[in-house]
Amino acid sequence: ETGVTQTPRHLVMGMTNKKSLKCEQHLGHNAMYWYKQSAKKPLELMFVYSLEERVENNSVPSRFSPECPNSSHLFLHLHTLQPEDSALYLCASSQPAGYGYTFGSGTRLTVV
Amino acid sequence: KQEVTQIPAALSVPEGENLVLNCSFTDSAIYNLQWFRQDPGKGLTSLLLIQSSQREQTSGRLNASLDKSSGRSTLYIAASQPGDSATYLCAVPPNFGNEKLTFGTGTRLTIIP
Numbered sequence: 001e002t003g004v005t006q007t008p009r010h011l012v013m014g015m016t017n018k019k020s021l022k023c024e025q026h027l028g029h030n031a032m033y034w035y036k037q038s039a040k041k042p043l044e045l046m047f048v049y050s051l052e053e054r055v056e057n058n059s060v061p062s063r064f065s066p067e068c069p070n071s072s073h074l075f076l077h078l079h080t081l082q083p084e085d086s087a088l089y090l091c092a093s094s095q096p097a098g099y100g101y102t103f104g105s106g107t108r109l110t111v112v
Numbered sequence: 113k114q115e116v117t118q119i120p121a122a123l124s125v126p127e128g129e130n131l132v133l134n135c136s137f138t139d140s141a142i143y144n145l146q147w148f149r150q151d152p153g154k155g156l157t158s159l160l161l162i163q164s165s166q167r168e169q170t171s172g173r174l175n176a177s178l179d180k181s182s183g184r185s186t187l188y189i190a191a192s193q194p195g196d197s198a199t200y201l202c203a204v205p206p207n208f209g210n211e212k213l214t215f216g217t218g219t220r221l222t223i224i225p
Binding site: 006042043045048056088090092099100101102103104105106108 | 144146148153154155156157158161201203212213215217218
């Protein structure tokens with residue numbers, strides 16, 4: 001484990017379902033991120049939270065809803081997803097830039 | 113806008129060889145550069161972090177160098193092993209205080225036993 005824990009590791013959901021991805025870090029970092037990685041595509045930044053405030057939303061569809069209740073936990077709430085949303089979703093955390101980023105193992109999401 | 117390129121996109125070498133992976137970035141105003149490896153379907157594992165004031169970092173068989181003025185970094189892997197097979201990514205934040213990483217395109221490395 002890297003210090004950033006993501007659950008579940010795998011998720012299969014229907015297009016009408018509602019599910020949530022969870023990310024937890026106890027590294028003392030104060031910034032957390034959601035990235036999406038689709039097959040054969042580069043990593044795409046979805047959301048950035050710094051000190052529990054959202055500072056970046058890269059034009060992500062509203063069917064993805066992030067939540068950061070405290071500096072150690074980050075959620076990604078999913079509803080009415082599309083098959084093209086199937087991807088590996090990665091969570092990361094960092095101190096302010098200069099100290100590097102730590103990534104979780106990811107959640108492999110399949111939308112059917 | 114920062115752009116990060118990695119060459120080659122894929123590389124296959126026999127076990128035991130030394131190899132070099134390349135990373136180029138267009139904006140030299142970086143605070144640091146980080147190398148990751150990613151196994152298929154898995155998350156990213158941090159390998160080395162080089163601060164802008166440093167020229168290289170070493171960890172075991174890995175050595176990363178940084179030349180800010182020319183916008184280049186290299187990852188040297190000595191005595192390659194089959195377990196080194198993975199995709200290697202370099203990433204840079206543009207400047208201090210900006211949280212957004214820009215990732216390179218990645219090099220998929222295969223070590224042939």
